[in-house]
Every structure is written in structure tokens, then in C-alpha cells.
Amino acid sequence: MSQMGPPRPGASMPAEKAKDFKGTFRRLVSYLKPRRKKLAAVFIVAILSTVFAIVGPKIMGMAITELFEGAYGQLQGVPGGGIDFGVIGQILAVLAGLYVFSSLFSYIQQYMMSTVAQDTVYDMRQDVNKKLEKLPLEYFDGRPNGETLSRMTNDIDTIGSTLQQSLTQFITSIVTLVGILVMMLTISPLLTLIAVVSLPLSLFVIGPILKRSQKYFSSQQKNLGRLNGHVEEMYTGHQVVKAFGHEAKSNEQFDAVNAELYDAGRKAQFISGIIMPMMSLIGNLSYVLISIVGGVLVIQRAISIGDIQAFITYSKQFTQPITQTANIANIIQSTVAAAERVFELLDEQEEVEAVTTSVLARAKGAVAFEDVDFGYGDNLLIEGLNIDVEPGQTVAIVGPTGAGKTTLINLLMRFYELKGGRITIDALDSREMSRHELRHNFGMVLQDTWLFNGTIRDNISYGKTGASEEEIVAAAQAAHADHFIRTLPDGYDTVLNQEVSNISQGQKQLVTIARAILADPPMMILDEATSSVDTRTEILIQQAMNRLMAGRTSFVIAHRLSTIKHADLILVMDQGQVIEQGTHEQLLDKDGFYADLYRSQFSAKVAI
Template sequence: MHSIRWIWGYLREFKVRFSLGLVMAVLVTGLNLVNPYIAGRIIDNVIIGNERDLLFSLIAIMIGATILKTLIRYTYQLVFERISQNVVYTIRNKLYDRLNLLDFYFYDKTKTGDIMARMTGDMEMVRAFTAWSIYMIFENAAILLFAIVFMFTIHPQLALAMLAVTPVIGFFAYRLTYAVGPTFSEIRGQFAKLNSVVQENISGNRVVKAFAKEPYEIEKFTVENEGYKEKNLASAKVWEKFLPVLDSLAGVFTVVMILVGGIMVINNSLTLGELATFNGLIWALNNPMRMAGWLINDVQRFIASAKKVEELLKTPAKIVNAVKGREEQVKGFVEFNHVSFSYGDEDVLSDVTFKAEPGQTVGIIGATGSGKSTLVNLLHRFYDADSGVVKVDGTDVRERDIHKLRERMAMVMQDIFLFSDTIEGNIAYGNPDAPFEAVKEAAKIAEAHEFIEELPEGYDTIVGERGVGLSGGQKQRIALARAILKNPSILVLDDTTSAVDMETELRIQETLKKILVGKTCFIIAHRISSVKDADLILVMEKGRIIERGTHEELLRANGYYQKVYVNQHGGLEAVEDDREVVYQYGAE
């Protein structure tokens, strides 16, 4: 009933059309009784009573009722289909809105295939229920009720005899509902797993081929596909136990009607026409009983899917926007004050403290897993710190309007993502109203203009999914141009030039200096050449800042930074200070 109440919340908007559809279903149910009644009249009055002048009028009524029934049925089927499409449209929009509101915590733990299963397969089950199952349940219940009432008005004793088997059918229908429900939940869960395997294989098909792992992936899919088959077979076994019983019991109506009705006709307590009417109404008892199993199937499938959809709609976001968040312009003052963060049981950042002012460039280096990317993720409020405060312009980021804050930031992430769009569209993603000349200028700054111009369609070239068709360096430069065009107050470059050659990196750095005036920039890198000109360099290890200072200061510190420099460059450069001392590796 919870799932029914949930879907009614969306149907309520269309309650007038919904009610009209149900009224038309009742009319069709009433019209379904006309032909059996007229058939009985023809036998008793025309054939036996020899009232031949009634024949054509009675046949005309039968034809008219059939045509009217067909037209009304077509109309309300169309009504319910349109209602279902509107309902699914609304729910799907809400699902997509929810997916856009959910944060990194959710996407870190949820597989894409599971999300897609809810957006497609589960939504289709919801649509089918609202478009077909609802009126079929109502229609079959009305047919059964009308037929029973009609039978009792004709001959109560024969009606009672035929209904004697109904409680038994109801018992088995209830048992079927109870037994089949869990199997559909398992089927939906396994379908999500199967969907995830397919999605991962498609997304990672280049890795699969590069490592010649096609047989492994095929086997992995086969295992999940086998699981999906077994779940469906387990559900089918439940049906195999109950459906034959329901069908057999439904067939008992005919036996009772012929046996008991025949005796009554012989004893003159029932006319032959009335028996023919009962015979014509058998389907009105038989069909709802037969349909009960299938409708139970549909309802259980709907419940399983509705739970999945509702669960996603109710999934809370851990990152919640401030109710009255501050929306003032971002100048670029950044402060981390004793910030710590853990992901599950793993400590990622521990007691991180530093400040950056507008116009400053902060370089962040450290080994993989040292917490460099997590640090800037907290700045963008992709996650919230467990303790300590991250401030922008002196205000805790948790107290600012999250959308306004991110609008004034730009980030080029490690994992470059390009949309299946033109190159111009990708660059202008953060500033869609930017003129084409501004797009070109951003591409020039990012050293992307030259290779874009060499493409067959230039800036109108369609980029393949996730940037397929472009080299790693080309994707990085397009992503950098996208961030530059946004003209942010705070720019984060997360290993942005790792895939470009040293000469291109140097040109990018020289050009960036011109546009970073007055902006706060964070550069995360493994190459010291990327951060050596920064105003402040933070050296991270196991989530802590172990060294900080300028390039020259860190070279003189004889620590981790100096060792990395020697490993990358083979020796120390001359470092000038007021004593004009040339430092060598290991010197004090």
C-alpha cells in the first residue's frame, strides 16, 4: 500500500482525467453485460417464444453496444497512457534533479549501472503500472462485481453454486502474492548488477582490449547474466506452483454451470435463455480469475521498482547548501585552519593549515595518495571537513551559497572529462554565452588553438565520448581552456599539464602568468617544473603538510622537495641568496 500511496501522489495532479478514465472503464464493464443478456432474450423470446419481430432490434442493440464499448475502451486506454507518460516524465525529472543534487559521497559508492537501471528499467515498470495495470485491476474487479450482481438478479441459486469456488481462488491468489513479491526485488537487484557490468565494459573497452581481457570480461558478464536468468527462473517456479491451480479453478465455473444449470433447465427452474446468459457471463468470472495471477505479477514488479525509484528520490545529500548562504563575490582569500578529513576509516588529511591571498599561486606536490586532490575538493566543497574550517574570503564555505561559490571557481581535474559535443561547446561549457573570439583566446592561452585549427572541422569538430579521438595532452588543454574561459576568482589545476611536453608546459605557464593577475591559483603536480614559480609550495605526505615555502626556500631545506628535485633534474641548480652560496644535494 505504501507504493500505491506513493504513486497516487503523482497521479493526484491528473485526478480529473484519472477519474474520468475509471468512469469510462465502468461504462465498458456495463456494456460487456449487454450481449450475454441479449443472447438470452433471443433464445427465450425469439427462438422459443417465436417473437421474430424483436430479432433485428436485439441484434442492433448488440452491434451498437459492441461499437460503443470499443470506442470508449480506446478512449480511456489513451487517457491512461497519457497520464502515465506525464507521471513518468515528472518522476524522471525529479530523479535527474536528485542525481544532480547528490554529492561525491553518493557517486563514490553507487555504480553507474545501478543508477541507469533505476532510470530505465524501473521507470518502465512504473509507467506500465500507471498506463495499464491500474485500469486493468479496476476493470477486472468491476467486471467480476457486475457479473455477480447480474447473475443474482437472474437466478440466485445458480449464482451461489458457481461462486462456491471463489474463496479457494482468492486463497491461492493471496499465497501467490506473498510468495512472488521477494523474487521480483531480487530480479531488480540482479538486473542492476548486470547493467553495471555492461556499463563498465563499454566505458573501459580500450583498457579491456589493451590488456587482452575480453575472455575475462565475457566470463564476468556470463556470471551476472546467469544470475539474472536464475533469479527469473526462481520467480517462474513460484508461478509454476500457483498458476495451474488458478487456471484449473477458473475452469471449474464452466463445469458447475453446465452441471447445475442443466439440471435446473430440466427441472424447469431455469430457462434455456437464462442458462445461455450465464454461459455468456462465465468469462466475466473466469477472466478476472485468470488475470489475477498476471495482475499480481505486474503489481509485484511495480512495487519492487517503485521501492528502488523512491529510495533514490529520498537519498539525502550530505553536502547541503546553506539556507541563507552568503552570495557576495569571491575575491580569492583562501584559508585552511586545522582541517582534517577521513574517508571511511582512512585518514586522508590531518591538521592542514595554510593561507592564500588573491594573486597568489599555491603549488601542491606530494606522492600519490598524499591528499593533494582531496585538499582542493574540500575547497570546492565536494566534501565537508571532519574538523577544522575551510574559509573563502573569511567565511566558512559551509555558510556560503554553494552554487555561487563554485560559479567563481574553476577546476581542471586529473580525470579529464569532455562531453560528446563540439570542441567549442566543450570549451564554452562553463560560460555558454561567451563569444567565439573569447573561446579562441582561451584556447590560445591553453596552447590548444593550433591543434584545433588543424582538425578537419576546427572548433566544430565533434569530440567522441569522454574525449575519444584526442590525445591525453589535447584533452588536458581543452579542459584548461574551459577553465580559463570561465574567468574564475579561484583556479585549480590538478595535474593539468602532466600529458604535455615540457616545451608546451613552459609556454602555458608563461601565458597563465598574464591571466592570473589578481586570481588565486592552486597547481597540483608531480613535476617540480609545474610549481617552481609558485608563491607558496606545499609539500604533502600522508595527509599532512611536511614542508612549505618558495622553490628556493625548499631547495635549501634539504628535505623531501629537494630530493624530488634531484630525482627529476639530476642535481641542484644554483640558488642565490644574500650569501651567494651554491647548494649541493646533501649540503648543510
């Protein structure tokens, strides 16, 4: 199949840095706005859960103080001294109740947040899916499929994981930090000052680390997409890779991309991993100093032993939310890098759908190219092209590889936009009608068959929504596909596997022809539909196509010139131009490019 298009980017494209962290973050937050009420409820529940947990050490300190003073009074022989286990039991009962309520609210928080997270990524996947439907063909021609799949799966999954796990942890960490600070102030402002000193010191230490880690997380996501793209291409084309002995080269490319991913991931994880030990060191130093000063205050009877125990617990917990916040900040770096890639996809230029001024219900089939100019980029490959096709004519398009045959079809279907001139259907400019309306008037049978994982019935009925069983069977019979379908174990209910490898190439082509027959379009496009099948199957397919083309305007791309002898018009293309046109006999009489091409194929067959 001839195809003229822009070069496909290779696997060695350098990773790009994040362009707009703040803008991407704000845009990501905008996806949460429709769920403001749920997020507010999550925030309230998180506060309640955290407050109940924070009060726990203070209550425990009261029990320890009661136990200590009772034991001390008993040892000193103080009248009425001794341990009041009733009071201690009441305190412990209150403590148990606090922790039960804290766990209950924590459960509610996680449940609500998981709903918010999944709803958000659901909307994001919906937006990406709708976007993919609106992107022009040139977008997919210019990018590996795995790159697009990675953005829709890995990157969105990263966002979902962050929303579900890290966002609630971030809320809890902030509430815990504030709550612990309040509780410590009520116990001892002096000890609180010692504990708080560690906060600016921690921020001073982790600030440069967070800033540096951003570019590595962005590079990690980029290289992951490239690796997925390479694996997807090598897997789908593994037979070709093996046939040409390119396993070693494929492995080298994989190793190169994998090495870059390893390097970026190692640096990102190493830099983010530094945070924990550094935070632990600062927290432990603060803990030691608090223990020394607190011991002195207890000896001086300036603070109770229960309160100092509670304060030490708080001081250990005080660094935990800071550490969690620092870790979450790293996760957010990775998440924003993933979100940026998703938003880049969402911001891609869509197919421009102009206001339709022409209505084409069912075309008669008159097609005209009028001074058509087209090129990929600034260089014109087709210039001043003029073609006139009458309704019901069969037009064959021939020429060497790269002549522009498939490009002509892409322009006819408006997969690409013209640089100049116009294409008319029944004298109506194709750009003045909707793409859906235009393409609804065409049926396509391509060299590369496309069938999906489903029953044969589903694949045929893809050509017409709501098709009856009788219509499906009639289309299969017209395509000479009914016989082989009925010989399959489940007939029309036979499920094609993911790779559609449980039927032959010729059978696939017959199914696609049946699909086109069922659609019953007024115009047909056939792109070298018999190039990869045996002679007997080719005859069947040719018979099916002749029946399909009867009474319709048909465009046939052909390499085997013997199959288009009876075409009403043959267009001979070379380097984007129609250099000859006429019937088979007329072109042979001209003894030009077509005649040379035809004789070369005939000579090749004789030589064989």
C-alpha cells in the same frame, strides 16, 4: 591523480529484500494525487466500457432464446410460431451498438491513462534528476554509475509500464467482476453460488504464492541494477580491460551476476506463472459444474436456453478478472520493488546547504586552511592542517599517490564537508556562503577531461552562459586551441561524438582550458592537466595554463616536479599532512622529502 576516498562497493554485494512494501506503495500512489480528476474520469470511462461489454452476453442470450423458441414453436406447429428475424435483427443491432460504444470508451480510457502514466513518470524523472544535482560527491564515489542509471531508467520504466497497462486493467477487472456477479444473480442465484465458490478457493490458492514471489521480484530488480553497473563499467573501460587481459575475469563477473539475475528472475517468473494454470483449473471445474446444473434447469424449464448460454459465458468471464487481478498483483510486486529502489535514491542525504551569512561576489583570492580535520568515516586522514595562501599566488601541491592532494581540492570546493576547523576565502568561512557562490569563484582543469556530445563551441561556452562568438574565439586563442579547431572539417561547429574520440587527448585538454579561460574565475584549480599528452602538446598546454593562472590564485596538483619550479608556494603532502612548504629553491636547500622526490624524478629521466 591522487584520490583518497571510501572503498567502492563491488559487484558481489548481496541483494536486499524490500524493506517497506506498504509504505512504498502509498508513496507511489501519492504521485497520482495531482491527477485525481483524470483518474476519476478514467474510472468512469472504464466502468462505461465494461458495462456495455458485460451486457452483451445477456442481449445475445435474448437473441438465442428468441431463435430457439421460434424454431421450437414452428416444429410444434404452434399458431403464429416461427422465427421472427425482425426482432432478432433489432436485438443484434442493439448488441452491435453496445460493442461499438464499449470499444470507443475503451479507446478513450487507454488514451487518458497513457497521459496520466507518462505525466507521473515524467514528474518522477524530474525528481530523480533534481535529486542527483543535490547529492554529495561521496554518493557517486561509493556506487557504480550503472546502478544509478538503472534506477533512473529501468526502474522508472517499470513503474510507467505498470501505470499505463496494469492500472486500467485492474480497474476493468474489478468492474467486470462486480458487473458479471450482478448479471449472474439476475439470471440464477443457484448457479451464481456455484460460480462464486471458486472465488475464495482462488484467493486461498494464490495468497501464499503472491507473498513468496515478492522477495524474488525485489532480488530480480536488484541484480538487474548490478548487472547494468558491471556492463557500464566494463564498456567504458574496455580498452583497459583488453590491455590487461581481463576479458575472462570480466566475463566471470558478468556470468556470476547474470546467474544471480537468472536465478531470481526464473523463480519470480515461475512462481507467478503457477497462478495461471491453477486459476484455469479452478475455473474449468466451476464451468463443468455450472454446465451440468444449468442443463438440468433448462430441461426443467426453470431457465431459458438463452439465459443459460449467457450465464455460461459469464461464468467463463468470471474467472478471467480474478486471474488478471492475480497477475496484476504480481506485476505490482515487481513495480513496488522498482519504486522502492527509486525512493531509496530520492531519500539519500543531500548536500546540506546552510543559511548563507556571507556574500562573496568575486573573490580576491586569499585562501586559508585553519586547523582542518577530515576523514572518510570515523578515521581522520587530515588532522590540524594549516595553510595560508595570498591573493594571486600559485600554490603547487605535490606528494606520493594517496597523500591527500585531490582530497585537499575536494575540501576547498566543498565536495566533502570538514570534520573540524574551517576554510576561509577572503577571511570568510566557506560554509557560510552558498556552494554555487563558492564554486563560481573557481575554475577547474582536471586530468580526466570532461566534454559532452555537442559542438566544440558548445563545450567551450559551457564555462560562461551567453558567451559571444568573439569571447569564445578569444578564449580558444588564449588556450592555443584556435589553430587545431579551425583545421577540423567544421571548425567550431565540429560535433564531438558520444565518446569524444574524434579529437586527441591533448586537444581535449586545450578545449577544457579554453572553457576555464572563458569562465574567467578569480581562482584556478589545475589537477595534473599535462600528464597524458606528448611533449609538444605539454608545452602548449603549459603556456596556456601560465596565461590562465596570471593574476589569479592557483592551486596546481603536479606529479612532474619540473612543471612547478616557479610556483610561489609548494606544499609537500604525505599521509594527509603538509610535511614541507616553501619555494622550489627553499625546499631543495632543506634536503628533505621534496628534494628526494625531485632527485628521484631527475635520476629516472637520466636513466631513461
